[in-house]
Amino acid sequence: QVQLQESGPGLVKPSQTLSLTCTVSSGSISSGDHYWNWVRQPPGKGLEWIGYIHYSGSTYYSPSLKSRVTISMDTSKNQFSLKLTSVTAADTAVYYCARAGSDWGQGTLVTVSS
Amino acid sequence: MVLTQSPDTLSLSPGDRATLSCRARQSTNSVSLAWYQHKPGQAPRLLIYGVSNRATGISDRFSGSGSGTDFTLTISRLEPEDFAMYYCQYYGVPPFDFGQGTRLEI
Numbered sequence: 001q002v003q004l005q006e007s008g009p010g011l012v013k014p015s016q017t018l019s020l021t022c023t024v025s026s027g028s029i030s031s032g033d034h035y036w037n038w039v040r041q042p043p044g045k046g047l048e049w050i051g052y053i054h055y056s057g058s059t060y061y062s063p064s065l066k067s068r069v070t071i072s073m074d075t076s077k078n079q080f081s082l083k084l085t086s087v088t089a090a091d092t093a094v095y096y097c098a099r100a101g102s103d104w105g106q107g108t109l110v111t112v113s114s
Numbered sequence: 115m116v117l118t119q120s121p122d123t124l125s126l127s128p129g130d131r132a133t134l135s136c137r138a139r140q141s142t143n144s145v146s147l148a149w150y151q152h153k154p155g156q157a158p159r160l161l162i163y164g165v166s167n168r169a170t171g172i173s174d175r176f177s178g179s180g181s182g183t184d185f186t187l188t189i190s191r192l193e194p195e196d197f198a199m200y201y202c203q204y205y206g207v208p209p210f211d212f213g214q215g216t217r218l219e220i
Contacts, residue, residue, distance in 0.1 A: 037210070039158075046215040047150075047158065047201050052208070060208040096157060101148050101203065102169060104157035 002027035004097050004105035012112050018084040022097030022105060030055055030075040035100050038071060038082045040093035053080055087112045115204040119213035132189040134216045136202035141182045146206030149178055149187045152199045
């Protein structure tokens with residue numbers, strides 16, 4: 001079973017860029033027909049899908065975040081990453097990486113505050 | 115795909131049967147509908163994929179059904195550990211949005 005682990009700063013200042021990395025172990029991100037996703041949950045709210053990168057390198061982003069989001073992958077490190085620009089307090093959330101829906105990281109809390 | 119779950123909150127007791135609904139705004143011929151259980155401080159847990167297929171290790175008390183625009187998650191004989199948030203997700207055509215969730219409480 002593949003394992004995923006999110007990493008990155010837990011505190012980001014407003015207007016700056018949020019950057020997170022998901023490290024995948026016990027499986028290759030460049031093999032198999034898999035979608036590698038980012039999902040977030042703001043405090044007290046439901047799950048919000050952010051976007052995915054396919055093992056082929058193609059991406060798709062939530063329309064509500066598309067102008068600010070970039071998902072990329074580094075096959076040499078078996079990692080994929082999330083960048084979210086121009087953050088505000090509304091971007092404060094627990095951020096999860098997931099392979100399709102079956103395998104998830106434990107999540108990492110990112111707070112946007114000065 | 116916009117998904118609307120109902121009810122927002124479902125109050126039941128251990129041993130009861132729970133029926134959770136997920137309605138899609140538009141009909142889909144796809145079977146790409148999943149259900150997740152989510153507890154505080156934990157990652158979401160895949161319960162059902164492809165409308166009715168149980169994920170690995172999921173109890174047969176959990177079952178999924180439906181087609182078109184209406185989908186259902188049924189939990190028979192509720193156990194104390196079943197009380198949590200439940201989300202549906204359509205993953206046929208992106209964006210792979212989630213429903214707003216149903217809170218299953220004691």
